[in-house]
Amino acid sequence: MSTVEKQEPLKVALVGAGVVGLTCALALLQKGVSVEIFEAAARFGEIGAGIGIGPNAARILQRLGVLDELCAQCKEPGLTMREFMFYSAEGEHELLFEYPVTEGARGNGIGAYRPAFLDTLVKHLPPSTTHFHKRCTSVEPSTTKTGRSVLNFADGTSFEADVVIGADGIKSSVRSMVADNAKSLPVFSNTICFRGLIPMKEARAAGFTIEFHGRPLCFGSKDRHLIVFGINGDEIINVVAFAADYTKPIGSVSLSPDEPWVKSVPQEEMFQVFEGCGPQVMGLLECIKEPSKWSIHVVHPHLESFVKGRVALIGDAAHGMLPHLGSGAGQGLEDAYVLAGLLGHPQTNAGNVEVVLKAYDRWVRPRARMVWDATFRAGKIYDGWGDHGVSAEGIAQDIGTQWAPVWFHDVDDDIRAAVDELKLEDAFVSV
Ligand SMILES: Cc1cc2nc3c(=O)[nH]c(=O)nc-3n(C[C@H](O)[C@H](O)[C@H](O)COP(=O)(O)OP(=O)(O)OC[C@H]3O[C@@H](n4cnc5c(N)ncnc54)[C@H](O)[C@@H]3O)c2cc1C
Structure with a gap:
C-alpha cells in the first residue's frame, strides 16, 4: 500500500495515567492523534514526594507548553534547580565535590512536588480522554481486524485499538506482550x-x-x-x-x-x-x-525491544531504573515525546505504523539503556563503591560530568534522524 494513500486516522490506546503516560497523551493530542487513556486507579494520583526534573525533561515540558505553569505550581520563578553538592554523611560533613556549574546557568531543572506535576498535565487533557477503574489484564491480537489489538480489562470490558502504548509503570502488564522474559520482571x-x-x-x-x-x-x-x-x-x-x-x-x-x-x-x-x-x-x-x-x-536485564508489532512501552514499563541521577521520569518523558512525534508525523498511518514503532525503539532504547547503566554506576559512587574511593579526589574523578550525556541531549534530533531513516526505508516519502 502506498505510504501517501489516504487512510483512517490511527486509534491509540494508552495504558497508565502516570506522568509519563499523561505527557505522551498530551504530546499525541497536540499532534492531532486521538488517544484514549485507561487507568487502573479510581482517579489521577501521585505520591506525596519531590521529583527532580532535569534540563532534558524540562525542555520537553517547555515544548509542550506546560513548563511555566509547572514552575508556578511549584512556587518557583523558573528553572531554579542547579548542580549537586556532595558531602560526607559522616563526622562534620566534609564537602567532597561540587558538580561543575554549566556555563552561564542560574538553574536548569526544577525540584517539583509530584502531585503538582501530575495536576499540571491533567489540566491540559480533555477529561473525556481518561477512563478510570480500567486495569488492563492482557493485550491480544484482534480477531476481526488485522493489525489491531484488543485490550482486556479486569472489569470484563475490552477496547480495540490500532496502537497500544504501555505506560503502566514498573509493574506493567503490557510488558508481557512485548518481552519474552516479562514473567521474571521487574527484579x-x-x-x-x-x-x-x-x-x-x-x-x-x-x-x-x-x-x-x-x-x-x-x-x-x-x-x-x-x-x-x-x-x-x-x-x-x-x-x-x-x-x-x-x-x-x-x-x-x-x-x-x-x-x-x-x-x-x-x-x-x-x-x-x-x-x-x-x-x-x-x-x-x-x-x-x-x-x-x-x-x-x-527492569533488568534490559529489554531487547520496547516494541512488538503495534504495541510499544514507555517510561518505567520499558526501563524502570534506579533513581540515582534523578532521571527515570525524564527518560520516560523522552520516550513519550519521541513516540508522539513519530506517531503524529503526517505520513504515519495504519500501513506503516509497525515500521514507525521500530524506529521509535531504535532511537530511544540505547539511550534509556545508557542512562539506566549510568544511574547504577552513580549509586555505587555515592555509596563508596566507585573506582577511585570515597576521598574528595576519588569522588571528583568518578562523578566527573556524569549528567552531561543525560541533560544535554535534544530528542528533536532523534525524531529528525528517525524520520530520515524512515524515508530511506521508503516507509515515508521525501516531500
Ligand atoms: C525514590 C525514587 C526517587 C525518584 N526520583 C526521581 C527524580 O528525582 N527524577 C526522575 O526523573 N525520576 C525519579 N524517579 C523515577 C520516577 O519516579 C519514575 O521513573 C516515574 O514515576 C515513572 O513514571 P511512569 O508514568 O512510567 O509510571 P508510574 O508513575 O508508575 O505510572 C503508572 C500508571 O499506570 C497505572 N497502572 C499500572 N498498572 C496498570 C494496569 N494494568 N492497567 C491500567 N493502569 C495501570 C498506575 O496506576 C499509574 O497511574 C524516582 C523513583 C524513586 C523510586
Whole structure:
C-alpha cells in the first residue's frame, strides 16, 4: 500500500495515567492523534514526594507548553534547580565535590512536588480522554481486524485499538506482550530507601544548617547515601535516604511474595540503617516521623525491544531504573515525546505504523539503556563503591560530568534522524 494513500486516522490506546503516560497523551493530542487513556486507579494520583526534573525533561515540558505553569505550581520563578553538592554523611560533613556549574546557568531543572506535576498535565487533557477503574489484564491480537489489538480489562470490558502504548509503570502488564522474559520482571535492585518531606522550619529547628542555593545535596557514606533538595520555593525539603547491597548481583535477591514494596516503618528502623551519620543527616532523619520504606525494583536485564508489532512501552514499563541521577521520569518523558512525534508525523498511518514503532525503539532504547547503566554506576559512587574511593579526589574523578550525556541531549534530533531513516526505508516519502 502506498505510504501517501489516504487512510483512517490511527486509534491509540494508552495504558497508565502516570506522568509519563499523561505527557505522551498530551504530546499525541497536540499532534492531532486521538488517544484514549485507561487507568487502573479510581482517579489521577501521585505520591506525596519531590521529583527532580532535569534540563532534558524540562525542555520537553517547555515544548509542550506546560513548563511555566509547572514552575508556578511549584512556587518557583523558573528553572531554579542547579548542580549537586556532595558531602560526607559522616563526622562534620566534609564537602567532597561540587558538580561543575554549566556555563552561564542560574538553574536548569526544577525540584517539583509530584502531585503538582501530575495536576499540571491533567489540566491540559480533555477529561473525556481518561477512563478510570480500567486495569488492563492482557493485550491480544484482534480477531476481526488485522493489525489491531484488543485490550482486556479486569472489569470484563475490552477496547480495540490500532496502537497500544504501555505506560503502566514498573509493574506493567503490557510488558508481557512485548518481552519474552516479562514473567521474571521487574527484579529487586538490592536497594531500599526511606522517604519523607520536611517543612524547612522544622529541619532548621532540628539543626540542619546547610543552605541550598538551588543545589541538591548528596550525603555519601559506605553502602548508604541521602539525596536532599528543596521544593515549593524551599519551604519543604525532600529527603530520600538510600541503602544498598552491592555484594550480590541485581536480580539475585527477591522479596517474599507477601512483602509490600512500599510500607510505613517505625523511625527506629531508619535510624538503625543510618547509625553513625553526622548531625546534619541525623537532624533531617529525626524530622521524618513516619518514614515510608521502598524496596526499589528495576527492569533488568534490559529489554531487547520496547516494541512488538503495534504495541510499544514507555517510561518505567520499558526501563524502570534506579533513581540515582534523578532521571527515570525524564527518560520516560523522552520516550513519550519521541513516540508522539513519530506517531503524529503526517505520513504515519495504519500501513506503516509497525515500521514507525521500530524506529521509535531504535532511537530511544540505547539511550534509556545508557542512562539506566549510568544511574547504577552513580549509586555505587555515592555509596563508596566507585573506582577511585570515597576521598574528595576519588569522588571528583568518578562523578566527573556524569549528567552531561543525560541533560544535554535534544530528542528533536532523534525524531529528525528517525524520520530520515524512515524515508530511506521508503516507509515515508521525501516531500
Ligand atoms: C525514590 C525514587 C526517587 C525518584 N526520583 C526521581 C527524580 O528525582 N527524577 C526522575 O526523573 N525520576 C525519579 N524517579 C523515577 C520516577 O519516579 C519514575 O521513573 C516515574 O514515576 C515513572 O513514571 P511512569 O508514568 O512510567 O509510571 P508510574 O508513575 O508508575 O505510572 C503508572 C500508571 O499506570 C497505572 N497502572 C499500572 N498498572 C496498570 C494496569 N494494568 N492497567 C491500567 N493502569 C495501570 C498506575 O496506576 C499509574 O497511574 C524516582 C523513583 C524513586 C523510586
